[in-house]
Amino acid sequence: MSTLIMKFGGTSVGSAEAIEQVGSIVQSHNQDWEQLVVVVSAMRGVTDTLIRCAELAVQGEEDQYQSLIEKINEGNHAAMEEVISDGAEQQQLSAQFDEYIAELSAYCRSIQVLGEVTPRGMDTITSMGERMNAPLVAAALRGQGLSAQAVDAAQLIVTDDSFQHANPIEDETRKKVREQLQPLLSESIIPVVTGFVAATQDGILTTLGRGGSDFTAAILGDSLDASEVWTWTDVDGVMTADPRIVANARVIPELSFSEVSELAYFGAKVLHPKTLRPIIERDIPLWVKNTFNPDFAGTKIIRSSPSIEGKVTAITTIRDLSLVTVEGRGMLGIPGIAARTFAAVARQGASVLMISQASSEQSICFVIPTKTVLGVIQSIESEMELELSRRDIDRVWAQPDIVIVTAVGAGLRNTPGIAGRIFSALGDAGINVIAIAQGSSEFSISIVVAEQEADEAMRQIHREVILNG
Ligand code: ADP
Ligand code: ASP
Ligand code: MG
DSSP: OOEEEEEOGGGGSSSSHHHHHHHHHHHHHHTTTTTEEEEEEESSHHHHHHHHHHHHHTTTOHHHHHHHHHHHHHHHHHHHHOHHHHHHHHHHHHHHHHHHHHHHHHHHHHHHHHHHHHHHHHHHHHHHHHHHHHHHHHHHHHHTOOOEEEEEEEEOOOOOTTTTTBBOHHHHHHHHHHHHHHHHHHOEEEEEEHHHHHHHOOOEEOOOOTTTHHHHHHHHHTTTTEEEEEEEEESSSSBBBBBBTTTOOOOOOOOOOEHHHHHHTOOTTTTTTHHHHHHHHHHHOOOETTSTTTTTTTTEEESSSOOOTTTTOEEEEEEEEEEEEOOOOGGOOOHHHHHHHHHHHHHTOOOEEEEEEEETTSSEEEEGGGGHHHHHHHHHHHHHHHHHHTTTSSSEEEEEEEEEEEEEEGGGGOOHHHHHHHHHHHHHOOOOOOEEOOOSSSEEEEEEHHHHHHHHHHHHHOOOOIIOO
């Protein structure tokens, strides 16, 4: 049985024309596969707007969040009027939109009353973008003569309760996906599934993390033993760097699962970092394609692809980070100081992206997301209260606005000299390197630079190790 999962990202469903384009892509591949499943994200910008609504509600800015909700409402209706011509379909959709919008207003009001929003509340709110969009896309496909039906992934994907970055529970998900989707597929109905959204065993809404629709597609691919998964986006495939920053970035025709995992982990937004997990196990090929250039092949991602010795595949960045330093001359010789530091960080649930310790043992530096800095510093200060009072540790401080720039490539293994070339290129351009680390997988080299130098650092490294080979 040949089964294809196609996921369309926010930009692919960001306007009425884009949704029509999605329709023609589905139309043109429908005949080639026995079973076809579509996954859709929220319309472009809607998830961000939903998050903003919740934040404004916390601040008590009722007029402002109401006007954003109205903007979402208008966007839904405008798209619907352009893409759907059938009166009955319009009426039904309109009623559905009204329901979601009323629900959203009610949630925001209760957040306003409480003065806070929990991660669980945030998931209920952010899931609305996808839940409003899947019925619209399904109706658009029906308008083009396809048989399609919207499906809420809360009915399919079962996760734990790690709200905002929930983890799927494989067996239960597989069972539900099959139970819910097989009856549609066997009648040749295309399910149009909400990306990003899932639910716990008790049916409480969760989400898979920002950009999580890619992960949804992979989870469905795994559960349905799909032949292939295709993610449709707004660029020609996985590229040697983010084309918004590096204008001469090139498309990479073929990549291995492990290279893409590394790339996504180090910030290439084109795929959610967890996307590869379900796909690797079943060895399902993944393609990244451009909705607006559908005849172009895109990037094919498979188990192994030939890596070229010494060759860097791509340059990525992770932003909104801070470098935390724990320093003091008395640290030398206190046993277990690093272990205690990182235990204190872990208690805050903060993820450490990079670590370096000076060989003098007079400082420990590590990089964490800026939004976790306050809690982390407090946690370390309370762990090290005694050492701080004795001045064994002088201070725990953070440098904000830093970026990790990473060169990724399977061919980097055992290739001396790449780090040197990166350093010289940055040195020649007058860019200061704050810290450096080689990934333990030997697939990557990461450097830390200041935010304002990050784009130029990317361009310099790209020129030196990718364009010049
Ligand atoms: P979608 O809504 O389709 O999921 P995203 O915005 O999440 O789209 O991801 C696509 C974007 O990822 C591109 O527009 C591009 O700017 C960015 N991007 C970052 N790094 C890369 C890369 N290495 N290759 C391709 N795109 C990248
Ligand atoms: N709409 C969600 C987000 O913006 C999920 C996705 O786009 O994949 O994060
Ligand atoms: Mg995305």
